[in-house]
Amino acid sequence: MLLLIFVVSCNKNESFDTIQLFGHAGNGLHISNSVYHDNSENSIKLALSQNGCDGVEVDVQLSKDGTAWLFHDENLKIEANLNACINSSTDEEISHLSYNHFNDEKLLKLKDLKLNSKSIVLDIRHANACENKVVELKKMLNQLELFCENNFESEIYLNTNNLYWISYLKSLSVDNSKIQICYSPSENEDLDIISGNFEIDAFLFKNNEITKEKVESIQNKGQKALIFEVRSPKGIRSALKKNPNVIITDDLKAAIIEKY
Amino acid sequence: MKFYSLFFIFLSCLNLISQESKPVTNSNGLRFNKNDFFLESGLNFQYNKLNHEFGLGFGINKTIFQSRFSPEVFYVLKTNFKSQNKFNFQGLSSYHLNLFNVNRNDQEIHFFNELLVGFQLSYGEKYKVYIQPEAGIILESFHSDFYKKVENHLAFNYSAKIGFIYYVR
Numbered sequence: 001m002l003l004l005i006f007v008v009s010c011n012k013n014e015s016f017d018t019i020q021l022f023g024h025a026g027n028g029l030h031i032s033n034s035v036y037h038d039n040s041e042n043s044i045k046l047a048l049s050q051n052g053c054d055g056v057e058v059d060v061q062l063s064k065d066g067t068a069w070l071f072h073d074e075n076l077k078i079e080a081n082l083n084a085c086i087n088s089s090t091d092e093e094i095s096h097l098s099y100n101h102f103n104d105e106k107l108l109k110l111k112d113l114k115l116n117s118k119s120i121v122l123d124i125r126h127a128n129a130c131e132n133k134v135v136e137l138k139k140m141l142n143q144l145e146l147f148c149e150n151n152f153e154s155e156i157y158l159n160t161n162n163l164y165w166i167s168y169l170k171s172l173s174v175d176n177s178k179i180q181i182c183y184s185p186s187e188n189e190d191l192d193i194i195s196g197n198f199e200i201d202a203f204l205f206k207n208n209e210i211t212k213e214k215v216e217s218i219q220n221k222g223q224k225a226l227i228f229e230v231r232s233p234k235g236i237r238s239a240l241k242k243n244p245n246v247i248i249t250d251d252l253k254a255a256i257i258e259k260y
Numbered sequence: 261m262k263f264y265s266l267f268f269i270f271l272s273c274l275n276l277i278s279q280e281s282k283p284v285t286n287s288n289g290l291r292f293n294k295n296d297f298f299l300e301s302g303l304n305f306q307y308n309k310l311n312h313e314f315g316l317g318f319g320i321n322k323t324i325f326q327s328r329f330s331p332e333v334f335y336v337l338k339t340n341f342k343s344q345n346k347f348n349f350q351g352l353s354s355y356h357l358n359l360f361n362v363n364r365n366d367q368e369i370h371f372f373n374e375l376l377v378g379f380q381l382s383y384g385e386k387y388k389v390y391i392q393p394e395a396g397i398i399l400e401s402f403h404s405d406f407y408k409k410v411e412n413h414l415a416f417n418y419s420a421k422i423g424f425i426y427y428v429r
Contacts, residue, residue: 035414051362052362257326
């Protein structure tokens, strides 16, 4: 019996050497075995500390004072007990909040995040859901410039789903050749038209909304394909077979096991 | 090394059990925790009015479905709270050590130490079925080549187990 288990567990996997693995919102978003809250400093550190993890994805939102904070939801109520949006809260208010989690972590400012040369996807949230308006582009660009300068050794994907912001992100005055402008198209957008936009370096898709052929077509145009919403081992295997440039996964350990 | 030491202790305990004249039972079950489903098998014996269980197991998802051997050793200390008709209610505390290699390209072994408390409710005489819910903490430890140090991460943990017990002698 033990011999059979050992033989099964030594099965050799396919090789996916060129695919990079990123942790979603640190070490995973809304996942039962997560030790830390998503977008927290500990969660990001845990992800980056694992061999086989190439980077993390985090969600960036601007406070009322124009500081970039890492937070996923539109409203702070469920995760941090304040019935307000990040965009309508001051830095003072946010700095006193903690996540509703076993480890009681504080919210993290983007400028306090240290990558130590690993890669990152910054999911830039442009909408202020509480006041139903778009956040100030100039303030966001300032925060991004500061972060990119401090992490000049890292590959940084600036992701947005606002086409209007692409040119502004592209024109960031930072000396970092590793900055990649990434766009998340909606389901109804025509990929053939959008992928003709030479300012876009990469595209971010949900795993169930992209095929292997589409990934190939994007890569043939010299652009990169990033896949997210990859949770179960089955989902990870399906994403790996599409051969994207990056997989953003919620179960980093399972993804590393599948890759190696 | 830690795992092999515990495995050696486990074998030594089996040797002690075999010399005991009191009833020895075998317990087999399926345990679910935050990380995996574990198939477990253990031997129970009575000593100083307490019930001791030593066992081995493996993580099903990691070992079978992800081809990554994920062994486990565990120890459970049980005490009888109440027995009525064929029902038996025991309070328990347990320690589990599970480990696996995440990345085959290096030797980054992740150790998961669990400390749990809970109870076991069993039904039957010679053959028993039982449920065993537990809660406690889990400590994940591994050496990070990236940060060049041992990383320790503590979290809340829960566990639920179902299984059956039968008398070995």
